Amino acid sequence: MTRTAISPRLAIKTFVNTDLWLVASHRNAKYRTMNSEQKFLRVAETGSTNQDLLDAARSGALSPAALLTDHQVSGRGRMGRAWHNDRPDGGGVRSMLGSIRQDWDPGHPSLPLMPLAVGLAVHAACERWVDDPGTIRLKWPNDVVVENPRFSGASDESWFLKLSGVLVETVPLSDSDRIAVVAGAGINLHPVASADPLVRSTSVSMSELCTRVPSNVELFECLLVEFDRWTRRLVEDAPGLVESYRVHCETVGHRVRIDSGTDTSFERAVGIADDGALVVESDDGSTSTITYGDVSITHPD
Secondary structure (H helix, E strand, O other): OEEOOOOOOOOOEEOOOOOOOOHHHOOOOEEEEOOOOOEEEEEOOEOOHHHHHHHHHHOOOOOOOEEEEOOEOOOEOHHHOEOOOOOOOOOOOOEEEEEEEEEEOOOOOOHHHHHHHHHHHHHHHHHOOOOOHHHEEEEOOOEEEEEOOOOOOOOOOOOEEEEEEEEEEEEEOOOOOOEEEEEEEEEEOOOOOOOOHHHHHOEOOHHHOOOOOOOHHHHHHHHHHHHHHHHHHHHHOHHHHHHHHHHHEOOOOOEEEEEOOOOEEEEEEEEEOOOOOEEEEOOOOOEEEEOOOEEEEOOOO
16 A cells, blocks of 8 residues: 655655746845856845745746755745744854755656655765764655654653755746756754744754864755765666665664654554655554655654
8 A cells, every 4th residue: 555645756846836036136146166067056045945946947047056045034844844944133054054956857767766865965965074974864755863862761852853854846847848856955053043942852953963063055065966976876776776775764663653744643664665665564564655744753662
């Protein structure tokens, strides 16, 4: 049995009607050169980097292919959640907030695995900076998490803390049959300054994992390199990419809470299918695959 809510699978969200907006209209926008082939646009503040690139693609603009912001006021995650990146008055950059665009044939057989590729790219970018790379893991499909070192088993504690979230969305291109795939990532550089105590207690930041905390620019440059590497792998060796994902995925082996948006269930994650779906086992021993939903690792049995 397969449970899914949208298509394509693994929570790639498709936008058709969006307001037109040209990213280049940002005041004080700066181009920074990463290498001879790739550039990105950096802005001080925006609503959502994902929405900006989706709107630019929808309008027919070919650039920028990547957008970094110091602060966003309408950031979002999977299932309509807000990105908590509150910046106190006078505070500096607290998170790396950026999005990257690639144009794809919507029928490409590897496209449904894009969320896993992006998760691996974010994971690898963070690994370059943390003191102990083995501490960071992937929670299906693409959150980057760290085991809570202060976890005592109390019911109000989180076993794993979130370092990064990823959202992959698409929009059809008006001048071709291709689609723009936009992958956005938010990585906590410093502790989340949210008014919500639950958000603070379930998050972790690079400042707690690194001897030297990278700037948002440095981390985004690493992410661009890793995004290029893992999306190339996606095209050239999708089975190998899935196997790499299995190595880094913490979710498998744990009992998980699955929220599909319409119902909630508790099952055990037992594997990652070749198409990237999460394989879960019910208490009666039957198995099914999950391709969409919010999956949380529950407390140890």
